[in-house]
Amino acid sequence: MTRVYLDNAATTRVRPEVVEAMTIAFTEQYGNCSSMYQEGESAKALLDDARSRIAASLNAEAREIYFTSCGSEADNWALKGAALKYGDKKKKILISAIEHHAILHTCDSLAKQGFEIVKIPVDAEGIVDVDFIKSQLDDNTLIVSVMLANNEIGTIQPIKEIAALCKEKKILCHTDAVQAVGSIPVDVKDLGVDMLSLSGHKFHSPKGIGALYIRKGVTISNFMDGGHQERGKRAGTENLPYILGMAKALELAVAEMNTNLEKITDMRDSLIKEIEATIPYCKFNGHRTKRLPGNVNFSFNFIEGESMLLWLDDAGFACSTGSACASGSLDPSHVLLAIGLPHEVAHGSLRISIGKFNTKEEVMSLVPVLAGIVQKLRDMSPLYEDFMNGRELQQGTCPRCNDDGSCKI
Ligand code: PLP
Secondary structure (H helix, E strand, O other), rough: OOEEEEEOOOOOOOOHHHHHHHOOOOOOOOOOOOOOOOOOOOOOOOOHHHHHHHHHHHOOOOEEEEEEOHHHHHHHHHHHHHHHHHHHOEEEEEEEEEOOOHHHHHHHHHHOOOOOOEEEEEEEOOEEHHHHHHOOOOOEEEEEOOEEEOOOOOEEEEEEHHHHHHHOOOOOEEEOOOOOOOOOOHHHHHOOEEEEEHHHHHOOOOOEEEEEEEEEOOOOOOOOOOOOOHHHHOOOOOOHHHHHHHHHHHHHHHHHHHHHHHHHHHHHHHHHHHHHHOOOOOOEEEOOEEEEEOOOEEEOOOOHHHHHHHHHOOOEEEEEEOOOOHHOOOOHHHHHHHHHOOOOHOEEEEEEOOOOOOOHHHHOOOHHHHHHHHHHHHHHHHHHHHHHHHHOOOOOOOOOOOOOOOOOO
8 A cells, every 4th residue: 555644744754865965974974073183074074064054044154053963952952051051040931832842841840940931822823922922021031932833733933023022121032943944934033033943854854863053142051061062062973974964954945945835835725625625523723824834733523533543544644643642641732722622622633744745646635535534433423423413403502503503613
């Protein structure tokens, strides 16, 4: 059976050009970038070149890019590094309610060390409340961290506006841009942030490589202590093959940005339209336009996301759900709860994330399969049966019905 990979927000296939760009660092230029002989110096030259190219792709300066082992490390470093540096004077950290666990759990551990974590609410489409941020910025505020684009519902946040507010009050501003970099244009100067996290495996380079942009003039404490790599800020022998791969992948993503944006957005919008036209009692999650090009997220009433996921897998489709067990916890996704979905609706959610290797034909081939699975699961659901019986008897009086009998969700 041919497989259709529709989970590009989880990770992406490494591009052949990226594999090729990495090879030299495994086979010929395998020296340690810190070694003071020819093999080391030529490896260091490749490292410097990759750093400059990554910086150029983000409109940063080379000295503002620090390589990390992944996006999670970059997020940890930004917050814990700021906390360690300035935590004796400032204790309040603002994050959005829909951050990735790399930020949420970092804040859980900072809360245990006495920091006050304030969660910024989001509206029903997942956009943060900027007025709430304004009301919270005070002399005790250490840092504001809001993701550029959400990994579950794809919503793109007003980071430029948030960074400007922070700048006015001399408060640090970090953004987790892990889902955004490589998918939408990202310009650190235009955004005006102090720090930005990125991760290679979201844009067709290998897993296990990321970077933290730290604007020049901004100082945070080290997260990894040891050798003098990364200008003494992040110890550990540089992972040159993966750094070369990430530089190549980002360069290609930026060069192809307009073409990919157009192609992937078209697939996304066609898929959304077709699902809404074909499957009743579904709710589209996130913002219609302020959204990552490849992200589609729906909740299907009366069913469990895990079952949908497993049946889709059997039918050849790889997708993702914010539902309970699939994400390893009993509660449904904090993101879906934060946008106001009731637990039972959030449980029936499906994320489909489209990438540059998908074709429109395969993306659209999901719809009839998904429609069939949703119907089969509903046919087994007592909730659906009750709903259908109730709906026939008292159309318009169900709490989920609009006055005209159509479904609210
Ligand atoms: N932040 C966001 C928004 C993500 O989507 C992810 C990964 O899914 C991460 C951080 C963590 O990145 P990594 O897998 O490189 O640690």
